[in-house]
Amino acid sequence: MRTKVAIIGAGPAGLLLGQLLHIYGIDNVILERHTGEYVLARIRAGLLEEGTVRLLDEVGVGHRAQAQGLWHDGIELAFAGYRHRIDMKGATGKRVMIYGQTEVTLDLMNARKAAGLTSIYDAADVTPHDFDTDHPRVTYVKDGTAHEIQCDFIAGCDGFHGVSRASVKGDAIETFERIYPFGWLGILSDTPPVSHELIYSNHARGFALCTMRSRSRSRYYVQCRLDDEVEQWPDERFWDELKRRLDQKAADSLITGPSIEKSIAPLRSFVAEPMRFGRMFLAGDAAHIVPPTGAKGLNLAASDAHYLACALREYYDEKSSAGIDSYSAKALARVWKAVRFSWWMTSMLHKFPDQGTIGARIQLAELDYVVHSKAAMTSLAENYVGLPF
Numbered sequence: 001m002r003t004k005v006a007i008i009g010a011g012p013a014g015l016l017l018g019q020l021l022h023i024y025g026i027d028n029v030i031l032e033r034h035t036g037e038y039v040l041a042r043i044r045a046g047l048l049e050e051g052t053v054r055l056l057d058e059v060g061v062g063h064r065a066q067a068q069g070l071w072h073d074g075i076e077l078a079f080a081g082y083r084h085r086i087d088m089k090g091a092t093g094k095r096v097m098i099y100g101q102t103e104v105t106l107d108l109m110n111a112r113k114a115a116g117l118t119s120i121y122d123a124a125d126v127t128p129h130d131f132d133t134d135h136p137r138v139t140y141v142k143d144g145t146a147h148e149i150q151c152d153f154i155a156g157c158d159g160f161h162g163v164s165r166a167s168v169k170g171d172a173i174e175t176f177e178r179i180y181p182f183g184w185l186g187i188l189s190d191t192p193p194v195s196h197e198l199i200y201s202n203h204a205r206g207f208a209l210c211t212m213r214s215r216s217r218s219r220y221y222v223q224c225r226l227d228d229e230v231e232q233w234p235d236e237r238f239w240d241e242l243k244r245r246l247d248q249k250a251a252d253s254l255i256t257g258p259s260i261e262k263s264i265a266p267l268r269s270f271v272a273e274p275m276r277f278g279r280m281f282l283a284g285d286a287a288h289i290v291p292p293t294g295a296k297g298l299n300l301a302a303s304d305a306h307y308l309a310c311a312l313r314e315y316y317d318e319k320s321s322a323g324i325d326s327y328s329a330k331a332l333a334r335v336w337k338a339v340r341f342s343w344w345m346t347s348m349l350h351k352f353p354d355q356g357t358i359g360a361r362i363q364l365a366e367l368d369y370v371v372h373s374k375a376a377m378t379s380l381a382e383n384y385v386g387l388p389f
Helices: 012-023 036-041 050-058 063-068 088-092 101-114 235-244 248-253 297-318 322-349 356-372 374-385
Strands: 005-008 028-031 047-049 070-072 074-079 082-087 096-098 124-129 137-142 145-150 153-156 174-189 199-201 208-212 218-224 259-273 280-282
Touching (some): 005 137, 012 028, 012 297, 047 050, 063 101, 074 088, 082 088, 082 356, 199 322, 235 259, 297 322, 322 356
Parallel strands (some): 153 280
Antiparallel strands (some): 174 218, 208 218
């Protein structure tokens, strides 16, 4: 098989890149090691920046998000028993949308299928080759038969544990990582959200987050130990702990119910530099991970796809390599700002094992400053709604 761009990974980064390339007239093939059903079963983020929504509209898949997504003008920070609203739209003129990553993935999958584009799921042993030459290729095994795709470029959109970054020689890549000493225990429940906007809570018992997927489906999180197991957290224990970490009004109005999904996610910051290796590019979680506190993971995947698609369109339409030569630097400039913001939000809101009483007091002082300083509030809002790309 021959194509212009072989995309490894059918998550949001790979699917969005594929749709952008398609509307730019650039042939592409997507390879995914899992089944489509497996990809859709993964519970992930659900907050979209306006720039991400615009990209979905650009590739013709934004109609369901616009009809079902929930636009939010602000968030609430809870600490010392009270909630304080951050007016993001008032500070920046921008909003964010609540629309689940699973729904984004489904919309992109359906659009790709409708366009008759090639996606190969359940592809085993996917391996990029010769990306440091002018003739890269990708091999894989499907139903016991070996196959090869010859291409001009490879896009590694296969996540943190994917083969793309792992195929790069160690001396050609530098990685930066911080693993946080706690995780998030999250549940999904068919209950109305406790608030129409997200609540980020700093509490002596640990962080909590109240968010949603729709007006009738809620997503809640509590900070937990890294060695905790889901089995240690029956629903009753989770709801009781969540209530303890919320202000009294929220705790009294919280509607509980059986969980339909429950999981524990570790938190880490990770960046790989550069994001280009000859004719292979990394995008999305293959290149960077941020803690979910700042809601940046999916949105960084979208901006990567945008930068890379524009670079490849410039290469094919204008016969210029300027875009692909600057892709890594341009993407990383935005990535590092999101890494900083996510680290800051995480540091301000979570209970750290070694912070002591002075650390807890500094957090409260920081939060108090943010909610009472127009400049600090604007800075938070500007980063939260998404920096331009």
